[in-house]
Amino acid sequence: MDANLLSSYIFAVVVLNVLLGLMAYMTYLERKLMAAMQDRVGPNRTGPVGLLQPIADGIKLLVKEDIIPKHADRRIFLLAPLLSFVLAPVAAAVIPFGDSITVFGHEVNLYVADINVAALYFLAIGSMGVYGIILGGYASANRYSLLGGLRSAAQVISYEIILGLSLVGVFILSGSLSLVEIVNQQSETLHLGPLQLPNWFILSQPLAFVIFLIAAVAETNRAPFDLPEAETELIGGFHTEYSGFRFSFFFLAEYISMIVISLFGATIFLGGTDGPIRDGVWWLALKAFIFLFFYIWLRTTVPRFRYDQLMGLAWKVLLPLVLINILLTGFIRLWGLGML
Amino acid sequence: MSLEISQGTPVEISEERALTDSRRQMVLNMGPQHPSTHGVLRVILTMEGETIVGCDPVLGYLHRGVEKLGETHRYSQFVPWTDRTDYVAAPSNNLGYILAVERLCGIEAPERATYWRMIMGELARLASHLVWLGTHALDIGALSMSLYCFRERELILDIFETFCGARLTTNMMEMGGFSRPIPDNLPGMVRDFCNIFPEKQVEYESLLSANPIWLSRTRGVGVIEPDAAISMSLTGACLRGSGINYDVRKATPYLYYDRMDFEVPLGTRGDVYDRYLVRMEEMRQSISIIEQCLDQMPTDGPLSLTESPYVIPPHDSVMKTAEDMQRHFIWVIKGFSPPKGEVYQAIEHSKGELGYYVVSDGTPIPYRVRLRTPDFVNLQSLPYMAQGAALADVVALIGTIDIVLGSVDR
Amino acid sequence: MNELMPEHFMFLSAALFIIGMVGVLTRRNVLVIFMCVELMLTAVNISFIGFAWEFSQLTGQIFALFIIAIAAAEAVIGLGIIMALTRQRDTVDIDEVRELRQ
Amino acid sequence: MAAEVLVFNLLSGIAIVSAAAMIMMRNPVHSAIALVITFVNVAAVFIMLRAEFLAVVQIIVYTGAILVLILFVLMLVNPDELPDFHGARPMQQIFGFGLGIILLAEIAVAILTRTVVAEPGPWTEDGMAAVGGNVQAIGQVLYSGYVLPIQATALVLLAATIGALFLGRPDEDEEPTPSRRTVATISLAHTRGSDQDEIPALSSANIKHEAGDRDLIMARDADEFTSTPEDDQKGQQE
Incomplete structure (x- = not known):
């Protein structure tokens, strides 16, 4: 086995573990931020300022009884949370965390894989992620779960299209599906008269960015698009019947996919590791944090959509907008580049 | 005028059609353990996809026989039970019952006590509307509203606590007024609240009224036509949201509501959003009523009738005079006996017309106590x-009716 | 056979195609039949892509792309028909749907 | 045996086993899951055959869209209420398996006895790398030689979308909702009946504008804005 492949494997393990740790503290961050926005304190009993709370929660969930409903489709019921949990971090494999660094004389690339179809790979993994939800909803033998699964299937298919199409403008401009290539292009400087701007795609594709943001929230089933769970309507939707660590798998998968899609958005639209001074992974982390903050902010602020409104938004508002964006980008790419 | 609701109208369905319908429909049992049914309401929903074709509320999971308890308790002993019907606005329930019994006995509380009763009633209305707003918004998905609302409700509960020592089940009102003195800092607390609250209400509205998702979730949803509202005997914001001008405080004024300068908001469409607007406006009017009460109220004066046989004698005269001591003994041991008769007293509760129908056969125990709780009646519009x-x-609709199951099931 | 030969993917393709065909012939649930048809289409794709790889051509991959696009269209229409069918006849049993035959 | 062959055999083995499981499973949802496994393995085979783009498209289109749709339909059609579909009629089963075995034998003979001969093209691994990769290579070939087929495919997809919309439209014989929504009102504050234009004149002092283009009507008196049924009858007689 050659050293390159080995370093890739090691880096994959590192990314996976960092993601899992981040995810645990993502729950802490969400609770603390929400508490601050809602005029309360948040977790503060376990450890200093509640810092051990995620660990306590983890232990609690792990030792809880694992209840399987009597009429559940047992095999699928057991499979579904695993599917969700395994697929969520896999998408992070294509995200570049920086240029290569040298460790013990070996050059190590700060990405797990630079594949030619990285962006599409990301979408493909995202589209697989829905299986956990839809199968969990089906297998629970509960009508609320079934409704959650059905809603989720419709929602994820719709917003998957929007998410994919919102990226097409970026692909047209960059001419590549590889995230490494896209980040490299964004690190160039854009000269607009006297202004020197970073060539981030948020500047050339603002509409696509907004649509991506909306679709990303819907894709991860977060408020105000959390209809598959909707605790006040469907009592948790697809995970109504799950308990213990199987529930925690669903829960963690949601947070991991939030982090991963934030990293992805930061990479595609906000220049990834590119920053004003000293490029590096910290810039990526900062940008992803902005995304995550937006997620939490949204959750505390807005009410939930109704099912028909959600689908109407996707098909009647976002889809035409994103198609117009592709059309305009195509025109500019064909004839407009000389003018810039 | 013909009032027709097609709820029970038979619709011709061919046999084949009925068969396919039943195969396509799904019955969803919502509650009694469901986070958005405001307690233990159970709703059996028949659905086609996500569309409701049948809705059947099932009540009684919190039935405690409050009316029957009224027939086994002395008049003053029943007051704590009224706390436990609509527990989010306990002083209003106390008030309705006490007013009914006072009318039966033909007594009236002194002016200062009456003003304080109005203040407490309006504070109870605010407390109840705040719970409604928080849970209604939470049901629709606005997570933070409930916490903001409960933050302000805390202030009201603090006032209740200062006044009578209890926060939720206040047992606040007594025959003939109040036997305990008003704490010195209470008017200041109420004033402070009246100054703070309008700003907070602007905050709520900036979160909801301007929010397109909130508008799309509430506008045009759950429309009640005025005729339907009347024929279902709705009261409160459910009725006024449909544009019908009926407020017990205006129609048959009790306490000193005829002295107050306030307006009754009426909706124009009768949907969830109108009822939301009506209730928000009612909160503003309540604040104005409380301020007027504080301004008009005599600063001192008796808080309770002293001479009436139906009222517990004041503490120091019990200690000083033999007559009062005897009266006190009888009042405590045997209770008071109102004259024979019956009375129906309605007040404008935060949820609608709350009526107490009390029949006396001249004994210390009522012959019959009947509660006309507003949310029980309003629930039939679901x-x-x-x-x-x-x-x-459906969760938005349950929220907009503003039910408290303690009051519905009694 | 020490390296990947055309026979490998041809056998895979044939096996999947025949499994799909047997499924179409023996199952009665129209949705399962539908899945079997998708499997057969995929089996054909394997052949196309395999030959493209063998001869360093891209025509096979292009064809596979078209097949996937057409399969998507077919899925949309097929599921639409199934939905309409279940709504009208309340069955997904292929044997009970004889309307076209009569 | 080369590692490549080993991996290929493993992938195709799983694909074939789960495909067989797909047609054997009694529960259609289990069948769908088996098919997902097959498709994912086939996508992996595509990657081995230097078709990364198609592998990803395979996953997005087949597993991400088509199978999710199938599952969606499967869930809508409640499986408990349906008859047992698995057992086809015995004749059908024998015929089906028999035909399958014969066809497999025929193809096996064909594969083992014949050799395909053709000119190798330019798109070797290095050839693809020269233009930037598989995606770029497919793009070049597709948009230079296959413009018309793309347009035709687009048309087919469009037609399919319209067809699906047509098939999925609500039933025409849907009963009209009961006409309880159109009742006359007795409140003056409310527009009367279905005639939405006729709004009674209200003095501006009574109207309070609210967010969302709504007005609240502020009643100062219990008698305002309300007509008794007698008033209504008088109005009708006049």
């Missing part, structure tokens, strides 16, 4: 509104 709505709307 199947009407739910027809053709989406599943997600």
